[in-house]
Amino acid sequence: MSSTLKYPTVNDLKVRTCYVCREEERHTERPNPPKAWVHPCNCTLVAHEACLLQWIRTAQSDSARAKNALKCPQCGTQYELQSEKSIFLRVFTSVNGTMQFMGRMFTVFTMAGIVAVFGTGIYIVSTAYGAYALKEFIGNEMFNLLLTEEPANWPWHAFINLPLIPLSLILSRTSITSHILPVISILLTWPTSSPVPQQERSLREHWTDPRHAQELRISHLPSAATWPPSPLLFGLFVVPVTKMIYKRYFTMLTHWVLGSRPLPGDRQFVWQRNEGNILNIRIVAGIRREGDANADNEEAADDGNAEEEPQDVAAAAERTLNHTTSSLGRFIGGALLIPAISSFMGNMLFRLSKRSYLLRQFLAIKPPLRGHVASPPLGPYSYNQNWAGLGTLRQAKLALRLVFxxxxxxxxxxxxxxxxxxxxxxxxxxxxxxKDCIQLCHLWMTKRELESRHVKDRSFEGIDIKELDLI
Structure with a gap:
């Protein structure tokens, strides 16, 4: 054939049958609104562009089908997609791919480490990490009072609580305990602990010295009216209320950014298992109910090229992003990095507070205890004979006050x-x-990319003309 010969296209067929939804359309028909047809491969299959795009999005969100999402099921030709990809979306996608690779590597090394240090080794590693996490979160000053670097000084409960810290951090990211702040296990265990024996002896020697006896007698009892709120008050009341308010308004922001509408019965943070039996977390934010995926496919097949609602595209973007962010290594690694992240962010706030009086007051920054001895743990009743001089009733009242x-x-x-x-x-x-704002930005860019997609149409070049029912 001559190089100038015009090959027939999808518009030259007498009868077009969408291989996705199986709808037929004759060349004499003029549906309203018109439906875009494409011939995206090297065989005779044709489809509605909207149906094919929906089919591709659904396949890409399924780990079992994602590998062949852009291949023709009959001839295996690779589909070519054309869309608008901003430089920022490419950067986010590249960073996400890097983190996904690092997550896989973390999974491999973690599993190898678990096999190597099984049993006693796991306990030692968990205990060491628990001590590191505690030190990162409460600071060197309190750590040296409560534990010190020498395990021989630790109280007996430290050998129970410390190994449980990494486990509690990991469990805090599951749906069962997602409402709990990851560091609650640290906050609720240690504030009421006494100093270790070495520090206790130093305090006792100081406060029982006659030179400091008068200062001890005028010291104050522990009080619940302090700022910042006590760790127990913070963990049991402040955190749940703050998370509830934040969750509500971040959901509203998500709907506004994605142009979606809330649906009843949605969950905001959902754990799922993919085909590889790997747990992963995703932000749903009321975009789509979990059982609506099949209904979406059926609606798209019935509507052909009908305009998709932002709700459907947002759900597809969320499923696509969820598929690329699921990793056991990323899940565990992210949980174990929480103490280090907390310490880093706390240091940043400490540096900023040097330039802001209000921030310094809010953070309640106090001078370090180095240079003077810590306060007596139980005020005037810590190390002298005041307790013995009280009656039984006053001792009971005072005991309740000290405990409270x-x-x-x-x-x-x-x-x-x-x-x-x-x-x-x-x-x-x-x-x-x-982190949530960056993830939402990534989700919005992914949604925009999906909305800009269309399938590249091809002629029937290379196909036997006799096989086509042409106009």
Whole structure:
């Protein structure tokens, strides 16, 4: 044939049958609105462009079908998609791919490590990580009072609580305990703990010295009326209320950004297992109910080239992004990085507070205890004979007051120390907000890319003309 010969296209067929929805259309028909048809491969299959795009999006969100999502099921030709991809979306996609690779590598090394240090090794590693996490979150000052670097000084409960810290951080990211702040296990265990024996002896020697006896007698009892709020109050009340408010308004922001509408019965944070039996988390934000995926495909097949609602494209974008961010290594690694992230963000806030009086007051920054001895843990009843001089009824009332003050405000030693944990918790909250906003931005860009897609149409070049029913 001559190179100038015009090959027939999909518009030259007498009868066109969409291989996705099986709808037929004759060349004499003029549907309203008109439906775009494409011939995207090297065989005789043709389809509605809208049906084919919906089929591709559904396949890409399924790990079992994603590999062949852009291949013709009959001849295996690779489909060519043309869309608008901004430089920022490419950067986000590249970074996400890198993190996905690092997550896979983390999975491999973690599994190898678990096999190598099984049993006693796991306990030792968990205990060491628990001590590291505690030190990162409460700061060196309180860590040296409560534990020190020498395990021989640790109280017995440290050998139970410390190994549970990494487990609690990982479980905090599951749907069962997703409402709990990852560092609650750290906050609720240690504020009421007494200093280790070595530090206890130093405090006792100082406060029982006659030169300091008068100062001890006028010291205050532990109080629940402190700022910042005590770790127990913060963990049991402040965190749940804050998370509930944040979840509500971030959901509203998500709907506004994606142009979607809330649907009843949606969950905002959902755990799923993919085909590889790997857990992953995703933000749904009311875009689509979990059982609506099949209904979407049927509607798209019935409507042909009908205009898709933002709701459907947003759900497709969310499913596509979810497929590329699921990784066991990324899940575990992200949980174990929480103490380090908290410490880093807390240090950033500490540096900023040097330039802001209000921020310094909010963070309740106090001078370090180095240079003077810590406050007596239970005020004037810590190391002298005041307790023995009280009657039975007054002893019972005072005991209740000491217990209540220690539980809600922590001991005097804890309350008078620099609250590193508070600025670390605030910093972690700011990090979570920033991460969610970046993820939402990535989701919005993915949605825009899906909306700009169309399938490249091809002529029937290379196909026997006799096989075609031409006009």
């Amino acid at each position: 003050g220690s539980v809600w405000g922590g001991t005097r030693t804890w309350a008078d120390s620099d609250p590193v944990w508070w600025r670390n918790a605030v910093g972690l909250g700011l990090f979570v907000v920033a």
